[in-house]
Amino acid sequence: MKKYITNFTIKRKTVYNSHYFSLVLQHPDVLPEIEAGQFVEVEVPGNKQVMLRRPISIHDVDSDANTMTLLIQVVGKGTRTLSQLQEGETLNLVYPLGHGFSQEGSNVLLVGGGAGIAPLLHLSKCLKAKGVRATILLGGRTEELIPVRDEFAPYGTVGFATEDGSLGEKGLVTQHSLFSADYNHIYTCGPTPMMKAVARYAMEKGIECEVSLENMMACGVGACLCCVVDSDQGHKCVCKEGPVFNAKQLTNWIIN
């Protein structure tokens, strides 16, 4: 898949709360095909403390409008700087990067936690287009840590789990009533402990499971070898060979 370095214009910015915001980015030309689960490397403008690009997963794609949406959690100085950008400003992206979700399975479960919700919207749209029945389970510590909810409704059965019970069922996603072995494929993205718990469950039940990892990275294209995960075939680059991996490739990662 060809990669590009391109300027986008921020067409719309939505601030959900102090943790989350989204940017709808528009390009004058038609966007290339973007797989659900791929990511972009965003240049962080205007902060001398931030030199490297930041990897951000692609939340949504509208190929008719030539737009792509990034859902971003403010976690450090890079994302804080990005949160100060305004509509009309320019962002430089290297994209689309990595390998996305396989989109296999006929009855699938999507499990997202926190910022890990981001790639699941594009995935649920793609699955819907293929006629796949999807159940979408979104979790967070509190209600405000699940910023995007209604957007998922058209694409499957949606459930929420919060640790304080402020939205949906109280508890972890793995304790939710929709979390079961009734599926033939599970896709998950979110905090590492959550993904490991989901992957362990899937392996036990013999269900195919794909996890989307988020390691610190520099280049985003498989050159610097900084973002590796310990796979069963040795170190793999999350940026190039991931960010989506079949859990079966990552038994060391799941156990440790």
Next chain:
Amino acid sequence: MLQTKIHNLTLKNPVMTASGTFGYGEEFADFIDLNRLGGIVVKGTTGERRQGNPYPRMAETPSGMLNAVGLQNVGVETFCKDVYHRIKDLDTNIIVNVSGSSIEEYCKTAAMVGELERVPAIELNISCPNVKKGGMGFGTDPTMAAQVVSEVRKIYHKTLIVKLTPNVTNVVEIAKAVEGAGADSVSLINTLLGMAIDVEKRRPYLSTITGGLSGPAVKPVAVRMVWQVAHAVQIPVIGLGGIASAADALEFLMAGAKAIQVGTANFIDPTVTMKIVDGLEDYCNRHGISDINDIIGII
């Protein structure tokens, strides 16, 4: 206008890519025309396949980054059998960075790479700060540096570049030692040994605690060392360390480097090497310079 020479190598321009920051070149083929580069120094290659160090291997620091990749690579056999055939038809100088933990390992790798028709040079890495055995150990002692270079020189007959570490009291002493042992060129600087601590987690950012600092933060150190070495040795010097623009490259050229390498900047802008080539040409045009060699070493 931009053509320059490193020993027997003719470079169409002085802009090369630094080992470990540009993969095997292929990773950047979507962004730039690789054939416009003066050279590509491919990922550090060792006698056997290496897994490198555990994650986390990088941390961003002011105007730079620390890395502790630790020479993860496919090993020389896979390089020769597989990778080489994918890149050998590029119209640029493909230089293999040869790394190792022992003189035998350096020699094995150098000998195998020496058989590859389309690889006119190796860059002997006696300066990696991120491996426990060998690596920088060879590059911080003039006697050991000379020993590894002279052993490799016996079995490697093409252009032998030796990559030097800045983590020494006197870089000139090391440069002279490797020149005396038969090096055709030296490249400098490799990364500066550094460290950063996550105070919230109360632990180092890197799994290896220390790592190599690169990026604009190291550039003044690199320019100084290139200038010192260029005045002390007869062999051509290749300068690197924090180069991110044509102006940065020109600093190194004026300090005495016959060619330069771009490293960390490739991560930030995958097209930066082309901007540097264009910028050098523009500089020459603006200043009425017909041959870039006219400004090399003017300081």
